[in-house]
Amino acid sequence: MSTQTHGSDGARDGGAGHPPNSEILRLEDVGKSYGNVHALRGVSLSVRQGEITCVLGDNGAGKSTLIKVIAGLHQHTDGHLVVNGEEVRFTSPRDSLERGIATVYQDLALVPLMSIWRNFFLGSEMTTGFGPFKRLDVKRMTVIADEELTKMGISVPDLERPVGALSGGQRQCIAIARAIYFGAKVLILDEPTAALGVKQSGVVLKYVAKARDAGLGVIFITHNPHHAYLVGNHFVILNRGNVSLDRSRADITLEQLTNEMAGGSELQALSHELSAPGQTPEPAAALAASRQTGR
Amino acid sequence: MSTSVSTPSASPPALRAKDDRVKTRSLTSRLLSRPEIGSLIGAIAVFVLFVVVAPTFRQPASLATVAYAGSTIGIMAVAVALLMIGGEFDLSAGVVVTTSALAASTFAYQLRLNLWVGILVSLLLALAIGAFNGWLLMRTGLPSFLITLGTFFMLQGLNLGVTKLLTGGVSSDSVADMDGFASAQAVFASTIQVGGVGVRITVLWWILFVALATWTLLRTRVGNWIFAVGGDDAAARAVGVPVRKTKIGLFMTVGFCGWFVGMHQLFSFDSIQSGGGVGQEFIYIIAAVVGGCLLTGGYGSAVGSAIGALIFGMTSLGIVYAGWDANWFKLFLGVMLLLATIVNLVVKNQAAKR
Numbered sequence: 326m327s328t329q330t331h332g333s334d335g336a337r338d339g340g341a342g343h344p345p346n347s348e349i350l351r352l353e354d355v356g357k358s359y360g361n362v363h364a365l366r367g368v369s370l371s372v373r374q375g376e377i378t379c380v381l382g383d384n385g386a387g388k389s390t391l392i393k394v395i396a397g398l399h400q401h402t403d404g405h406l407v408v409n410g411e412e413v414r415f416t417s418p419r420d421s422l423e424r425g426i427a428t429v430y431q432d433l434a435l436v437p438l439m440s441i442w443r444n445f446f447l448g449s450e451m452t453t454g455f456g457p458f459k460r461l462d463v464k465r466m467t468v469i470a471d472e473e474l475t476k477m478g479i480s481v482p483d484l485e486r487p488v489g490a491l492s493g494g495q496r497q498c499i500a501i502a503r504a505i506y507f508g509a510k511v512l513i514l515d516e517p518t519a520a521l522g523v524k525q526s527g528v529v530l531k532y533v534a535k536a537r538d539a540g541l542g543v544i545f546i547t548h549n550p551h552h553a554y555l556v557g558n559h560f561v562i563l564n565r566g567n568v569s570l571d572r573s574r575a576d577i578t579l580e581q582l583t584n585e586m587a588g589g590s591e592l593q594a595l596s597h598e599l600s601a602p603g604q605t606p607e608p609a610a611a612l613a614a615s616r617q618t619g620r
Numbered sequence: 621m622s623t624s625v626s627t628p629s630a631s632p633p634a635l636r637a638k639d640d641r642v643k644t645r646s647l648t649s650r651l652l653s654r655p656e657i658g659s660l661i662g663a664i665a666v667f668v669l670f671v672v673v674a675p676t677f678r679q680p681a682s683l684a685t686v687a688y689a690g691s692t693i694g695i696m697a698v699a700v701a702l703l704m705i706g707g708e709f710d711l712s713a714g715v716v717v718t719t720s721a722l723a724a725s726t727f728a729y730q731l732r733l734n735l736w737v738g739i740l741v742s743l744l745l746a747l748a749i750g751a752f753n754g755w756l757l758m759r760t761g762l763p764s765f766l767i768t769l770g771t772f773f774m775l776q777g778l779n780l781g782v783t784k785l786l787t788g789g790v791s792s793d794s795v796a797d798m799d800g801f802a803s804a805q806a807v808f809a810s811t812i813q814v815g816g817v818g819v820r821i822t823v824l825w826w827i828l829f830v831a832l833a834t835w836t837l838l839r840t841r842v843g844n845w846i847f848a849v850g851g852d853d854a855a856a857r858a859v860g861v862p863v864r865k866t867k868i869g870l871f872m873t874v875g876f877c878g879w880f881v882g883m884h885q886l887f888s889f890d891s892i893q894s895g896g897g898v899g900q901e902f903i904y905i906i907a908a909v910v911g912g913c914l915l916t917g918g919y920g921s922a923v924g925s926a927i928g929a930l931i932f933g934m935t936s937l938g939i940v941y942a943g944w945d946a947n948w949f950k951l952f953l954g955v956m957l958l959l960a961t962i963v964n965l966v967v968k969n970q971a972a973k974r
């Protein structure tokens with residue numbers, strides 16, 4: 326949209342020189358409890374058009390919970406969710422989709438027994454004809470699914486094949502291709518590169534950058550600070566449901582980001598431990614040692 | 621900075637290199653991967669068996685009777701199959717037939733109304749029972765097996781209790797001389813001459829319902845949603861499929877078909893036994909499973925359920941035509957169920973490998 330950067334060099338420039346883009350989605354002090362588990366506490370976050378907001382954090386930090394609130398799968402128990410300047414409370418994923426927010430979930434992907442093209446368009450099927458003769462536009466859907474998957478660089482010989490017969494990475498690619506195709510304003514990706522090979526990860530990152538350049542607001546969740554730093558404009562680290570860091574790209578280096586993610590000093594202790602000579606040949610001993618230091 | 625991944629500079633659309641490890645599937649393997657293939661093989665085997673052992677079986681009139689027997693099971697089995705593809709069971713599917721018939725006849729009889737009023741009230745009741753099953757399922761998250769087991773007993777008790785209360789017996793009052801009987805009989809229970817052979821009208825309704833269900837499953841959005849909610853309802857919900865509406869709609873479809881068969885039973889005679897329908901739910905489920913529906917949901921076909929019902933019709937009558945003791949029928953049914961499911965499994969695995 327307003328950006329003139331493209332592809333991988335755009336990934337390097339990041340959002341450093343961008344004019345302030347309009348905010349498309351905002352969270353204010355959002356909290357979410359599962360019964361007595363407080364998965365999110367006072368999380369504030371802002372997603373702008375043409376920017377990639379990376380959310381990082383340890384396992385169980387609340388990243389997936391955060392995106393499920395935005396995607397309408399869960400409802401927040403505290404705070405406000407503002408989309409396009411309007412406070413909303415999504416009661417179903419449909420509400421979220423209708424506002425142009427598309428999501429790739431970490432744990433909810435595709436229906437294994439259904440064919441590739443049916444999965445691709447599930448919930449947003451194309452139809453043709455009127456009244457009682459309204460029917461699925463199978464031809465158009467297969468053509469589009471084929472095109473979109475080809476763009477992602479995965480080859481599937483037969484779109485009628487059930488998704489269950491594909492590899493985990495291929496499935497992930499289909500879910501991502503689908504979200505990119507349907508994400509009109511905001512694209513949310515929950516650890517999209519976790520199951521992917523190096524090449525596919527690269528393709529996904531390129532597409533994330535492309536979506537940004539097309540003016541979408543992107544929320545990119547990952548464990549990998551390298552991936553995050555390649556494309557991110559803004560970094561948010563979640564720690565036990567709280568935001569422990571919120572910086573724009575200009576204010577942080579990759580090293581700092583990696584450090585912050587791992588909890589800084591903890592990582593140093595770990596690297597010290599792992600590099601200590603004499604202990605490496607016996608992993609069990611190393612484990613025992615780390616247990617003792619942990620106490 | 622050092623990165624573990626570099627974005628490839630080649631443009632992805634050029635990557636249309638076909639993966640040479642996967643061959644395009646042949647037509648035969650595609651055919652073999654259809655859910656109804658196992659039941660089709662079974663149906664042919666049963667047909668050939670009875671054609672050989674029972675000469676009467678070969679006559680057109682006998683075949684019409686077989687089709688009729690198939691239709692009374694099949695109209696329900698197609699709805700039960702849709703529900704199973706959607707991942708749920710309905711154990712009340714047998715007694716709801718009796719409930720519908722009793723409701724229609726009793727309502728019209730007690731209030732001295734035109735039978736069509738009773739028929740309409742009964743339709744609403746059957747749909748409401750289905751909606752209740754579906755609503756309670758979505759509300760509580762309990763397995764449909766338990767919920768519909770509850771409705772099964774409730775309806776059974778209501779059928780017997782209300783009939784006893786109103787008539788003092790176990791069968792509803794005769795509606796043969798009431799207004800609307802003739803026209804209702806024409807719709808639900810008449811016989812049409814096709815080339816000198818009398819074909820019951822339920823056979824035509826059955827064909828229509830199966831065709832509609834097949835169209836819905838394979839060519840409409842709702843069909844896509846049915847497969848999705850049965851295959852993985854959480855994933856389906858996450859992409860915006862209206863899971864609740866789809867499941868409630870499926871239970872209501874079972875209610876509708878139960879109502880239809882109930883009307884057929886009522887107007888085939890003129891009264892109905894209040895204890896009927898018990899145990900039929902398993903026959904419907906067997907027909908659906910023999911027809912290729914997975915018990916776990918997300919897979920199956922409407923045509924398969926029809927073939928399953930036809931196998932049932934052929935067997936129940938074939939045993940009689942062959943002059944065998946009808947007591948063997950249940951044994952045959954059980955063997956058929958096991959064989960068909962094993963064949964389905966083997967064929968499916970084979971087809972997936974090709």
Ligand SMILES: Nc1ncnc2c1ncn2[C@@H]1O[C@H](COP(=O)(O)OP(=O)(O)OP(=O)(O)O)[C@@H](O)[C@H]1O
Nearest residue numbers: 359362364382383384385386387388389390391431
């Ligand atoms: N449905 C649920 N019911 C109860 N607790 C839940 C539920 N989902 C998540 N939690 C809890 O909420 C916390 C945050 O979980 P979440 O899935 O958001 O973590 P995450 O940051 O996505 O972790 P990961 O990196 O492993 O994906 C965890 O403590 C988890 O146990």
Ligand SMILES: [Mg+2]
Nearest residue numbers: 388389390431
């Ligand atoms: Mg997660």
